[in-house]
Amino acid sequence: MNTNLQRLAARFHHFAQAECPEEPLYQALCRIVADDASLLDLLSGASDEQQRPNLWLAAVHERVLAGSSHALAAYYASVGGHRAPDAALAACIKDFVAAHEPSLRERMRTQTTQTNEIGRCAVLWPALRVIAERSGKPRLALLDVGCSAGLNLGVDAYRYDYGQAVLGAAAHAEVPTVPCQWAGPLPSGADFRIVQRCGIDPEPVAIDDEAALGWLRACLWPSHTQRAQRFAQAVALQRENRWPVLKVADCTAYVAGWLAGLPDGVQPVVFNSWVLTYFQAAARARHIETLTALVRNTGAMWLSAEGEGLRIGPVVGPPPEARPASWWTLCSRVDGEAHFDVLARSHAHGHWAEWLAR
Numbered sequence: 001m002n003t004n005l006q007r008l009a010a011r012f013h014h015f016a017q018a019e020c021p022e023e024p025l026y027q028a029l030c031r032i033v034a035d036d037a038s039l040l041d042l043l044s045g046a047s048d049e050q051q052r053p054n055l056w057l058a059a060v061h062e063r064v065l066a067g068s069s070h071a072l073a074a075y076y077a078s079v080g081g082h083r084a085p086d087a088a089l090a091a092c093i094k095d096f097v098a099a100h101e102p103s104l105r106e107r108m109r110t111q112t113t114q115t116n117e118i119g120r121c122a123v124l125w126p127a128l129r130v131i132a133e134r135s136g137k138p139r140l141a142l143l144d145v146g147c148s149a150g151l152n153l154g155v156d157a158y159r160y161d162y163g164q165a166v167l168g169a170a171a172h173a174e175v176p177t178v179p180c181q182w183a184g185p186l187p188s189g190a191d192f193r194i195v196q197r198c199g200i201d202p203e204p205v206a207i208d209d210e211a212a213l214g215w216l217r218a219c220l221w222p223s224h225t226q227r228a229q230r231f232a233q234a235v236a237l238q239r240e241n242r243w244p245v246l247k248v249a250d251c252t253a254y255v256a257g258w259l260a261g262l263p264d265g266v267q268p269v270v271f272n273s274w275v276l277t278y279f280q281a282a283a284r285a286r287h288i289e290t291l292t293a294l295v296r297n298t299g300a301m302w303l304s305a306e307g308e309g310l311r312i313g314p315v316v317g318p319p320p321e322a323r324p325a326s327w328w329t330l331c332s333r334v335d336g337e338a339h340f341d342v343l344a345r346s347h348a349h350g351h352w353a354e355w356l357a358r
Contacts, residue, residue, distance in 0.1 A: 001037050009034040015053040023221045028085035045109035059107040062218035072096040078222040115219050116148035118234045119350030120273050121155040122180035129189025137267035139195045146275030147199025150245035151234040176230040181352040200248040207238050252287045268300040276310045295331045296338045302331040313340030
């Protein structure tokens, strides 16, 4: 293998070990791909920042979801398969790739990994209650930066099953119920009402674009069939409500104008989740500096849910978990300065959460 393929192989080995312990099919596929130069080479046309195992996996999943009759479908629960990874999987995936190589290369060259995971709303919803309580302003304005199709804008339209309590919207067949294994007591907070909401993204997903939504669906893991059902319910709610989603090339620059246009008496909340990883280093530093200054100067609050290495601000939290986690950090104005507070940590898709703020 050349140097680039060796680097990719290391990423696939890491992904198998650290990123998908709950998805045996993806663990097995990543280990197979890591040891096969021809399978790794499918990613060679992708941009450097998109040469990720999850892009490779999503491109294959998309072809399976399209109705392939190939034997590989038997391994995918998303299309009714029940076969566990076994010794035949390696030959099966190689044969599948050979049959679809041109289209797979094209998708990996042109697509980017995206999720619009409403499971994160299981943490966003109590965080907004805490923000309403701390600010004394129950009327909130929510800006979702990197919103994809804008599904997280419906945070107040979903229902949440925390094990110890079921909260949020009233039960209804069309309302997704988001499960979350919550460690410890739920935080106190105040009822809130989102009086203005907007999502921005350099490449948003149009809610009526079936092909684009199909790609988002392919980015979900095959065994997460209930998650896929919740995704479909959230899409239906977005189509009904048409929460505004805008294409914005420079999301960082957009925030100041959005804040300036808000009505009096609302508490602005700028939110991002698993977005900063897609920023180049200089753009990420600019975003953090800009948002911190806006919080200090306007009293807006900034809620950032990102991986361990992308926590914002000089915060001291508990030691990292052995399992991968999202860290929910709130930046708010305290005594005229920007203050950073770790509110919670959670699974990247909201499967579990632990409230940390006191």
